[in-house]
Amino acid sequence: MIQLDGVTKRYGDAYAVQDISLTAASEATTLLIGPSGSGKSTLLRLVMGLTSPDAGTVTVAGDRLTPATARALRRRMGYVIQEGGLFPHLTGRANAALMARHLDWSRERIDARIEELTRLVQLDPDRLAQYPTELSGGQRQRVSLMRALMLDPDVLLLDEPLGALDPMIRADLQDDLRDIFRRLGKTVVFVTHDIGEAAFFGDQIVLLREGQIEQRGAMATLLDDPASPFVTDFIQAQRAPLEHLRTEGRE
């Protein structure tokens, strides 16, 4: 479980995140969605302790996040970013095993965990010997997910993990990811700007606007009972082009 309590982050005079309180429940997927600059990535970085709040507290699995505890807490959180953030000098396997090796896991333990994860993310084991540049975008994200899950963290954070993939691969990976999230039962926080993706994954959807929460709840609530015209506009903006086309076609 992740708890944010009155969290504020400013860059200069601009609020990236302003007085946000939010709970991401265990065994559930929380979707952070909003336009660019709405503060969703900043929120994720605050949870990772990659940046510290100007006010408010972040609690991860019961432990308060501070600069002193950040490093230990990060080992209980898996983090996947757009394009994977895989290290180009390491093979897929070495990327996934990096932290475990640093923590001096035995060879057998590492091998066993890698095998388990390879099956979970449905990656061809042969691909693990390749370097990130030799992998496809989808394979890279699967390896990236393996790396995030290597230490079996309580929490999984994903920052637009599918943003750079082409639609077919994206749809494929979406299915697999939802399956994985359900099987693992972890606290998952997922950042996207795609309303369809949010609806697909989200147990709870949090719509952000200029560093503040505009509305939270299930997708149905956002659709049927929008808190403001902005919510409707945001949802419409992404649905509109396709529907518009369809109407044109019928005419």
Added chain:
Amino acid sequence: MPQSASPIARSSIFSALLSIFVVLSLAAAPAQGQATDSTLALGSKKFTENVILGWMGTHLIRAEGLTATHREELGGSRFLWEALRRGDIDAYPEYTGTLRQELLADVDIAPGALADTLARYGIAMTAPLGFNNTYALGMRADQAAALGIESIADLQDHPDLRFGFTNEFMDRSDGWPSLRRAYDLPQSARGLDHDIAYRGLANGEIDVIDLYSTDAKIEQYDLRVLEDNKDHFPAYEALFLYRRDLATRAPAAVTALKRLAGQIPADTMQRLNARSNIDQTDEATVAADFLNQSLGLNATADADTRVERLRRYTADHLVLVGLSLGLAILFGVPLGVVAAKRRFLGPGVLIVVGVIYTIPALALLAMMVPPLGLGRVPAVTALTLYSLLPIVWTTYTGLKDISGPLRESADALGLSAPAKLWRVELPLAGRSILAGIKIAVIINIGAATLGALIGAGGYGQPILTGIRRANLGLILEGTVPAAVLTILALGLLEGLERGLLPRSMQS
């Protein structure tokens, strides 16, 4: 890919080997560079006459049954003076004029009080060897005879004569301007390169040139040295300087050096210089032949074959380059890390390293001599400092160029700062760092040829000799192997890059 062959494991083995190598060779370096206690060391400057005199001293001391080494062709009077005072060498040939005008220029020395002044520095001198190697004017002997010119004063009556002087002589305080006033000469002069002046003299375009009074070319071109009857030029009488403690440590050596007093008149020195500079006879042989003839010695010069020489130069050069490069990597990479990571110290490191590099290599070497003496230690120190720039800067850029997402991914994993540096950042900067090392190798191999100037040997030695004797063959004996070494070293580094960097990081 098996984990044991990961780049991290390989690079840590490599750096461990490297540091062992550096420590071992540093430990061995002073033993190589400095003479042991019972061995005496003589020095000489990098011009032929001084090298011949240095060999004479060496042969004479060896004739007394003592062991003596000769560090030939050192970079300048100041190097030898400092080395003598430090005890790196025990004796070297010097000129009274150099002592008064240059080395002790700040000290007021009364006529005849030179020996007393030297004693204050713990140094003694022999009586003059017999010749005065000062500036002089010269003209073709046949022309001088035809015009009846014997002295500088005689030039006054021949205002049509054309003067061509070296640029240095045109500028010196005791050069042309003051000479012209002293003798009230009507002619004007133009500045020329020394070799061109000789050629101009030979084909009659110039009538009078400046020269050194023991110049080897005096005989070759059949020149007359005009007498300086007003004593305008300061005396540069040759003699040996030696450490005063030599009289108690090895009295026989002092006696040996004193045997040369008054033995070498100017025309003899001209002839000996010519044998070496024009006939290309090795200085050690020239010196030995002279001593055997005039002092009844039985000295022999053991001349190396070209292969032996090449082996010695190569060994010396490799030690210089290997050590200084190893040290530069050992210090340069951490300094580059500091430069990239520390907000205030970082820019300071970059600036200091940059400023060091702007010091000309020769000046840097010269700065090393007073504190560190002669030989490998100062040469390696200077080369190390000189090689820092490319390594520090490429380490810095390599680390700075790592993209934000990658940096953040390393943080997000929960790696500590040192682990992040070692497992992620340095490997990612690897190509950049290796590029810096390659540049350092090229700079270093070239700059190491200057090491010969402070007695560190290497490919600079034949280059110095070659320049001195205008012998292209000897110059090539140094430059060609240096070029080959550069190519080999770059090839080696290319191989290392292939071995160390994973295929994803290679070009």
